[in-house]
Amino acid sequence: MRKIVFWGMHLLAGFLIFFFLLWHIFYMHYQSLTKAIGFGTHYPLIFSEVVARAKTAGFKIAYVLFLIFVLYHAFYGLKNILIETEFGKKFEIPIKILIILFATFLFIYGIFTTLKIGG
Amino acid sequence: MVKNKRGILGWIYLKGGNFERYLYALHRITGFILVVYITFHIILMGSRSFSEDAWKKVLGFLGITIENGVYKTNPLVHFLEYLLILAILFHAFNGMRLIFTEIGFLIGKPSRPEYPYIPKSIVSSRPFMIFLMIIAFFFAIIGIYEFFLIH
Numbered sequence: 001m002r003k004i005v006f007w008g009m010h011l012l013a014g015f016l017i018f019f020f021l022l023w024h025i026f027y028m029h030y031q032s033l034t035k036a037i038g039f040g041t042h043y044p045l046i047f048s049e050v051v052a053r054a055k056t057a058g059f060k061i062a063y064v065l066f067l068i069f070v071l072y073h074a075f076y077g078l079k080n081i082l083i084e085t086e087f088g089k090k091f092e093i094p095i096k097i098l099i100i101l102f103a104t105f106l107f108i109y110g111i112f113t114t115l116k117i118g119g
Numbered sequence: 120m121v122k123n124k125r126g127i128l129g130w131i132y133l134k135g136g137n138f139e140r141y142l143y144a145l146h147r148i149t150g151f152i153l154v155v156y157i158t159f160h161i162i163l164m165g166s167r168s169f170s171e172d173a174w175k176k177v178l179g180f181l182g183i184t185i186e187n188g189v190y191k192t193n194p195l196v197h198f199l200e201y202l203l204i205l206a207i208l209f210h211a212f213n214g215m216r217l218i219f220t221e222i223g224f225l226i227g228k229p230s231r232p233e234y235p236y237i238p239k240s241i242v243s244s245r246p247f248m249i250f251l252m253i254i255a256f257f258f259a260i261i262g263i264y265e266f267f268l269i270h
Binding site: 011014015017018021022025029030031032033043045046047050051054067070071074075077078081102106109110112113114116117 | 147151154157158161162164165171175178183190200204211215221261269
């Protein structure tokens, strides 16, 4: 695939993450704001709430999409930063392979935890 | 081809740069921090799928304890968490500006360069940049209330 396609996907993932991430931050950290709007909780880290939330189909779908977008955007960005350096130019292929392997590991782990908690 | 004489320090060598050059440097720095953070975040938060004990151990490791529905957070961790929120807000809103300019919005039509030779593409997109930074700043201020005044 041409580089422009990967770059376009990086931008698209970034655009979508913007909305997922703000929702995630507000839900997890801006509790009084989200409670005032009517969709939040005061205790998002309590285990029973974590499990209840994670078992819903909507959460699972959102989590998997969020995971894909974040991992692609983050590690494609990291690859771009690294291969711009003198060191990165010399070892471009090994860096790409390592990044793909590591991102794949995180993706599999993230999917595993999502599916496992739902039973 | 232009030789990168400063290497990685070129990111943060800002002398003579315009405001967008500072945003570029900050975008890279926050991006790098967020990649490191997201790695640990995915691994540590995955503990929720193993057991309640594993989940509580991870929260304890991060300086967070929950007793009778009340959070207690290590102040240093809490402060670092807020800094992370600032990094996310900046990266997200500045990233949105970059996406819009990358696909050609807000950069104006090509025109003849005139003194003082500030690229029109930068001047045209600056109001949007200021608008986004104001929103990010607004959420950062709400964050102060959420992180430090009610918790």
